[in-house]
Amino acid sequence: MEQNEPSVVMLTKLCISKFEEVITLVGPRHVVVETRLADFNLWADGVGALSKSGSSLDSRLQGRANDLALVKNVLITLADCLNYSKEVAGDEKKFDESIQNLDSTIGNLALMRVAIRRTGRASRNRRANRTFKPDEQPEFRTHLECIVLLRPSEEALFQQTENGACVARLDPFKLSPLQNRLIEANLRRRHNFYVAQIRSKHQKEALADNP
Numbered sequence: 001m002e003q004n005e006p007s008v009v010m011l012t013k014l015c016i017s018k019f020e021e022v023i024t025l026v027g028p029r030h031v032v033v034e035t036r037l038a039d040f041n042l043w044a045d046g047v048g049a050l051s052k053s054g055s056s057l058d059s060r061l062q063g064r065a066n067d068l069a070l071v072k073n074v075l076i077t078l079a080d081c082l083n084y085s086k087e088v089a090g091d092e093k094k095f096d097e098s099i100q101n102l103d104s105t106i107g108n109l110a111l112m113r114v115a116i117r118r119t120g121r122a123s124r125n126r127r128a129n130r131t132f133k134p135d136e137q138p139e140f141r142t143h144l145e146c147i148v149l150l151r152p153s154e155e156a157l158f159q160q161t162e163n164g165a166c167v168a169r170l171d172p173f174k175l176s177p178l179q180n181r182l183i184e185a186n187l188r189r190r191h192n193f194y195v196a197q198i199r200s201k202h203q204k205e206a207l208a209d210n211p
Contacts, residue, residue, distance in 0.1 A: 006072070007058045008049050008056070008057045008058045008061075008068070008071055008072060008075065009049065009050055009056060009057075009058060011072055011075035011076065011079065012044050012049040012050055012075060013050070014075075014079055015040060015075060015078050015079050015082065016037070016040070016041070016044075018079055018082035018083065018086070019033060019036070019037040019040065019082060020037075021082075021086060022082055022085045022086050022089065023037070025086060025089040026085075026089050026095070029095070032099060033085070033099075036099070036102050036103070036106060039106050039110075040078075040106055040109070043106065043109045043110060043113055046113050047113050047116055048060070057071065057116075061116075067115075067116065070112065071109075071112060071116075074105060074108050074109055074112065075109075077105050078102070078105045078106070078109070081098060081101045081102050081105055082102070084098050084101065085098040085099070085102065137187055137190065140186075140187065140190060141187060144182075144186055144187070
């Protein structure tokens with residue numbers, strides 16, 4: 001990001017400030033604008049537009065220049081719409097048109113929020129998958145193999161020896177390719193969950209260090 005280029009945090013705060021300016025100008029119709037401001041605040045909270053440190057939208061989109069530029073452009077458009085709302089606050093017809101513009105722009109932000117969350121989740125999963133090692137969770141793998149093999153149509157998983165002891169008859173080689181893929185998918189999902197837990201812990205520590 002260039003030194004003089006506004007951040008998402010700055011543009012989000014600018015829009016909130018302009019919303020508040022419009023609210024003071026429209027008299028009895030302030031509720032209409034306050035509703036749009038509430039929608040905008042929900043968007044900002046959902047994407048972390050005002051978050052600090054590594055959890056901010058600016059930080060999370062650092063390697064996605066096009067997405068970051070698109071978010072900023074829509075925020076700039078929203079600020080322009082709010083400026084127009086201020087200019088036409090005394091004209092009911094034009095003010096109604098300005099509210100429609102606000103709705104459209106906030107709707108675009110909502111769509112972008114879904115896309116950002118979806119692509120962000122996919123990116124995190126790809127990073128987690130690069131560190132996945134199928135043999136790192138032997139106990140969980142054995143547990144999954146037992147679940148897959150323990151079916152009513154299968155013979156017992158344990159057999160009793162002549163001296164009365166029980167011996168496990170769990171044979172991973174009985175697993176079909178499909179069953180093996182199912183087990184590996186669960187191992188991968190658990191690994192990704194652990195990675196997400198570690199990431200969340202680091203983010204909380206970063207926020208605590210930068211109140």
